[in-house]
Amino acid sequence: MDRPEDPLALEAQVCFALSAAARAMVALYRPVLEPLGLTHPQYLVMLGLWEDAGAGRTTTATDLADRLLLDPGTLSPLLRRLEEHGLLARQRSRSDGRVVEVHLTDAGTDLRRAAVEVPGKVVAASGLELDELERVRAASAAVIAAAHSDRADTVGL
Numbered sequence: 001m002d003r004p005e006d007p008l009a010l011e012a013q014v015c016f017a018l019s020a021a022a023r024a025m026v027a028l029y030r031p032v033l034e035p036l037g038l039t040h041p042q043y044l045v046m047l048g049l050w051e052d053a054g055a056g057r058t059t060t061a062t063d064l065a066d067r068l069l070l071d072p073g074t075l076s077p078l079l080r081r082l083e084e085h086g087l088l089a090r091q092r093s094r095s096d097g098r099v100v101e102v103h104l105t106d107a108g109t110d111l112r113r114a115a116v117e118v119p120g121k122v123v124a125a126s127g128l129e130l131d132e133l134e135r136v137r138a139a140s141a142a143v144i145a146a147a148h149s150d151r152a153d154t155v156g157l
Contacts, residue, residue, distance in 0.1 A: 018143065021136075025126075032121045036114055037085060043118070044068055045078050049088060049104050050112050061090070061100040069144070087111060 010016055026040045033043050048067055052059040065075040079102060082088050087108035093099035123130055 014143075018140070025122075028122050028125045029118070032118050032125065036111060036118075038111075038115075041078055042082055043115070045075070045082060046087065046108065046111065046115065049102060049108065050115075053104050053109065059102045060093070061102055064102060082108075 006012065029040045029043065033040060036043075038046065045064065045068065048064050049059055061072065061075060061079060065072045068075065079088065079090060083090060085107075086105055089103050089105055090100050091103070093101050123133060126133065
């Protein structure tokens with residue numbers, strides 16, 4: 001790969017490439033999620049809830065925020081809106097009142113059946129092959145892991 005001579009050239013910046021790619025990917029999801037009544041961030045929340053429900057796990061707001069790499073203050077309005085749409089219910093844990101449990105409603109569970117088509121539709125809309133997108137996902141996961149490593153914390157990332 002040719003590198004620009006200027007290390008501050010926009011096209012040389014990984015942050016620009018990742019940011020632009022993320023916006024482009026979310027734009028592909030928008031028309032696919034619209035019939036489901038979900039935004040992309042709401043879809044990610046629902047993915048986490050469906051995964052936990054399928055595994056028989058109780059979901060807490062804190063655990064969900066951690067898994068989605070979101071600040072709890074960012075997750076809370078997403079949960080509130082999904083609750084207003086009747087897709088989930090929040091309640092304080094009976095064993096620890098500081099813990100907020102998040103449960104799918106019947107409507108939230110039912111929505112999964114329609115959402116099963118989302119990944120295939122997004123792959124088709126992207127114009128990329130599934131193996132190409134899998135390489136992007138794996139590389140992105142490596143970037144996320146590196147950014148959250150102790151080493152990244154020590155160099156000020």
